[in-house]
Amino acid sequence: xxxxxxxxxxxxxxxxxxxxxxIKKKHEREISYFNCIFAMCSFCSIGVLVLCIIGGSVSYxxxxxxxxxxxxxxxxxxxxxxxxxxxxxxxxxxxxNRFIVSSNKENNSYHSTSSVVSMIVCxxxxxxxxxxxxxxxxxxxxxxxxxxxxFALATFIIQLSLATICxxxxxxxxxxxxxxxxxx
Numbered sequence: 001x002x003x004x005x006x007x008x009x010x011x012x013x014x015x016x017x018x019x020x021x022x023i024k025k026k027h028e029r030e031i032s033y034f035n036c037i038f039a040m041c042s043f044c045s046i047g048v049l050v051l052c053i054i055g056g057s058v059s060y061x062x063x064x065x066x067x068x069x070x071x072x073x074x075x076x077x078x079x080x081x082x083x084x085x086x087x088x089x090x091x092x093x094x095x096x097n098r099f100i101v102s103s104n105k106e107n108n109s110y111h112s113t114s115s116v117v118s119m120i121v122c123x124x125x126x127x128x129x130x131x132x133x134x135x136x137x138x139x140x141x142x143x144x145x146x147x148x149x150x151f152a153l154a155t156f157i158i159q160l161s162l163a164t165i166c167x168x169x170x171x172x173x174x175x176x177x178x179x180x181x182x183x184x
Contacts, residue, residue: 057095064092064151071148084152087137091130091155098123098162117174124166131159 068089073082134156143149 057098060095061092064088064095064155067146067148067151068092071143071146081137081141081143081149084137084141084143084148087134088148088152088155091134091152091159094126094130098127113174113178117170120166120170124163124170127159127166128163131156131163134159 068085071085073085134152138149138152138156141149141152
């Protein structure tokens with residue numbers, strides 16, 4: 001009788017182990033499936049974001065050139081604001097350099113975090129200087145009903161936003177990450 005009881009206990013233990021293994025494998029498959037879906041969604045989101053940035057950059061340059069040609073200052077025009085026109089021209093030209101952080105790779109090695117943050121801060125200083133110039137030109141302009149003025153206002157807002165991100169959030173984020181890494 002004890003052998004039979006012992007066999008029944010072993011069978012129950014084996015069934016419990018097999019059941020646990022089945023549940024564990026099912027759970028691992030569900031986690032793997034979730035990780036796969038998460039990776040695919042992340043990849044698609046990043047792809048859409050990159051395409052939006054590229055499309056926005058191209059449309060920014062195209063509309064900038066179009067408004068520069070359309071509102072070129074002429075002597076017969078009652079709204080002859082050459083400084084606003086020059087500001088938009090400079091901003092359209094410098095927009096090609098806006099998203100490039102670093103194109104130099106020394107011996108195929110990446111730059112350190114501090115040098116990348118330094119480059120971003122320098123770009124933030126440039127954006128801040130351009131936004132100050134743009135603010136002066138936009139607010140002192142006599143031509144506040146033209147497409148060029150609206151484009152200059154949008155450029156001013158973009159530059160002010162980028163300057164804020166580059167001069168406040170990037171250094172503070174880098175500082176916080178550095179201290180978190182030192183604590184761990």
